Amino acid sequence: MTTTAMGLDKETRDIIKATVPVLQEHGEKITARFYQLMFENHPELKNIFNQTNQRKGNQSKALAGAVYAAAANIDNLEAILPNVKLISHKHKSLNIKPEHYPIVGKYLLLAIKDILGEAATDDIVVAWEKAYGVIADVFISIEKEMYEETKNTVGGWVDFRNFKVTKKVVESDVITSFYLEPADGNPFPVYQAGQYVTVKAEIEGETHNHLRQYSLSCAPGEGVYRISVKREDALGDNPAGVVSSFLHENLEEGSILPISAPSGEFVLDLEDSRALILMSGGVGLTPMMSMLETVIKEQPEREVIFIHAARSGRFHAMKTRVQEIAETKENVTSYTVYDSPEADEQCDKEGYIDSEWLEKILPTNDAAFYFCGPKGFMRAAYQNLKKSHVADADIHFEIFGPAEDITA
Incomplete structure (x- = not known):
């Protein structure tokens, strides 16, 4: 992946680099405004994004960091590839699709205009539109490969698949484990130690579904997936965790839980034999x-x-x-x-x-x-x-x- 091959001209790259200090100063305001605009116009996307992280500002901060990194490395986007792959694993787990990227781009540009006001000249907006297109294409390409690899794995699937809770074990005052097997009885893939799945919680009374990522807590190849979930109780201004409370209180043996296929790059290297x-x-x-x-x-x-x-x-x-x-x-x-x-x-x-x-x-x-x-x-x-x-x-x-x- 080289900038030349990706077609960003020098003038565009220079404009993007010139906005780096602005992103450092206003990045989180821009991304917070972006989410506000996008959810107002596409409330269905609340299904994808963790609304607790939205409320705490974690999501805005993470996106601001990613946008800043892309701008700072616009001459050499290979430098951000490890982070792109990390984010792409999360996107794959959440079933982010190519059609989501133009929506994100539209509201990101509107947020830049909103927050920067007159400082967001036509040249800056056009440069960011081009840069976003290039960066989005990188994500789409990497995620396409990931989806295909998952689909071609024995027992692999894309989107969500129903799993049945075969066992529920209380592990501590706040952590409970759920053992999961495919409801359809068909094969399902082995994963690597350290990977996670996304759970889709369909909660009665909620206006949208909630997606949460949980690490798999048993060894691969045991004929079962296990997630061990901490119940997030209300603390100060923070309300109780919607999904963790739902899982602890509503899931029993025999319950059905839709999950995505395992994802993630934080995995144990079994080629290393050191301590x-x-x-x-x-x-x-x-x-x-x-x-x-x-x-x-x-x-x-x-x-x-x-x-x-x-x-x-x-x-x-x-x-x-x-x-x-x-x-x-x-x-x-x-x-x-x-x-x-x-x-x-x-x-x-x-x-x-x-x-x-x-x-x-x-x-x-x-x-x-x-x-x-x-x-x-x-x-x-x-x-x-x-x-x-x-x-x-x-x-x-x-x-x-x-x-x-x-x-x-």
């Missing part, structure tokens, strides 16, 4: 459990260190299973960190994970590090690993929104 360090906070445990269950089957000799942080034992899901693995596999060690342990609770560390403690328990910094959890946890994990001189190539995580939220 594997898995770190999770809260419900970030879910992809880490899939990776742990996978590595003990696929690489039974590989050294694994599993570190989980939770508020206390009441919030610690799958503790018994991890203990069982650590007790029966000599090469697996597990550590528990509790922020506020209750009186009779045992843990390996009270408070938070810090670099000094990590350096005491980790055998080496020449290892593969994977982590997942709330943003604060992930930011601390990243900084702790950098303090320990872990190479960037050995640090693996996935985040909703700009990576700078973690790495800055």
